[in-house]
Amino acid sequence: MPEAVLPYANLQQIGFRYEELHPGVFIGDCFVVLPGREPKQTYDGTNLDKVQETDWSLRLRLAAPAVPKGAWACLPDHAFAEPDSRLGEIALALRELKAETIQECDLLEVRCSLPGITILQDEYDDLNDLIRDGNDLGFLLEEQGQGMPDFMEKFTAALEYENCHRLQEALDIAQNLHCYDFMRADDVGAFGKRELEKRGGFKNPLLRDCMDTVGLGEALLEQQGYRLNVSETAYIRRNDREFQHLRMPAPPRHDWDMTM
Known part of the structure; x- marks a missing residue:
């Protein structure tokens, strides 16, 4: 103007x-x-139990003689993993607890962001080991499998598939996601259509629009050893790739001797 x-x-x-x-x-x-448009809302007011929190891995309530009621610390703590001039979660908790080191503290409560994972208070003899594993899990969640498509969906489906309840086992599974084949439930129809095309199912024009591709895809996945997860959002199975047990010992193998 x-x-x-x-x-x-x-x-x-x-x-x-x-x-x-x-x-x-x-x-x-x-x-x-x-x-220009409404941002995507993760929480819609009714699905709190389905919202996955991935900005933290563990929450620890630590206590010390000066503060017996305890204080909360949230992992991962980058300052604890790589000490620098910043005050990280553990350092802030120690200051609130009036403690110098983590060895002066007791673990009152621990929560994990992964569904189904529970950590008993006596599961770790050394709090530093628990913090280390919590940090490792936190870094894994932050990296999201270094850009792996559908990382969290595949990870949580694998945890459910293995009936995993322990943190160290979950860390092993996260490092071995290549040992699982994964398919979203939304893609089953396209999978069934591809399989029909391979088998010549669309050559007859009378059948072209009369085939249940979703039902066929589900049946084929079941035949191939896939399992549908509880939320019915994905199919998953173990493949034949070698699983590296980095934290938990490998389960015993049973070689049955059969005699006539």
Whole structure:
């Protein structure tokens, strides 16, 4: 707007007109532009039990003689893994507990963000080991399998498939996700259609629009050893790749001797 005209302009009216033409709102002397579409909401008010928290791995409630009720610390703690000048979660908890080292603390409670994983208070003899495993899990969740597609869905499906309840076993599974074949339930119909095409199922025009590709896909997956997870969102199975047991010992093998 030319400076000569500005003194004669109705700035309030111009502001109202600008607000009509642009999605936004005036806050004081500033105009906040609203997004063109609604952001995706993870929590819709009814699905709290289905919202997965991946910004933390473990929450520890630690106690010390000076503060017997305890204080909470959230992992992963990058400062604990790589000490620097910052105060990390553990250092802040120690300061609140008036303790110098983690050895002065007792574990009152521990929670894991992964579904089904429970950690008993006497499962770890050394709190440093628990913090180390919690940090490792936290870093895995942050990296999301270094960009692996459907990482969390595949990881949680593998935990369910193995009936995993222990943190160290979960860490082993996370490092061996290549040992699992995974398919989203939404892709079963396309899978069934591909299999029909391979078998010549669409050569007859009478059958082209009369085939239940979803039902066929589900049946084939079941034949191939896939299991549908409890939430019915994915199919998963173990493949023949070698599973590396890095934290937990390998389960015993049973070689049955058969005699006539």
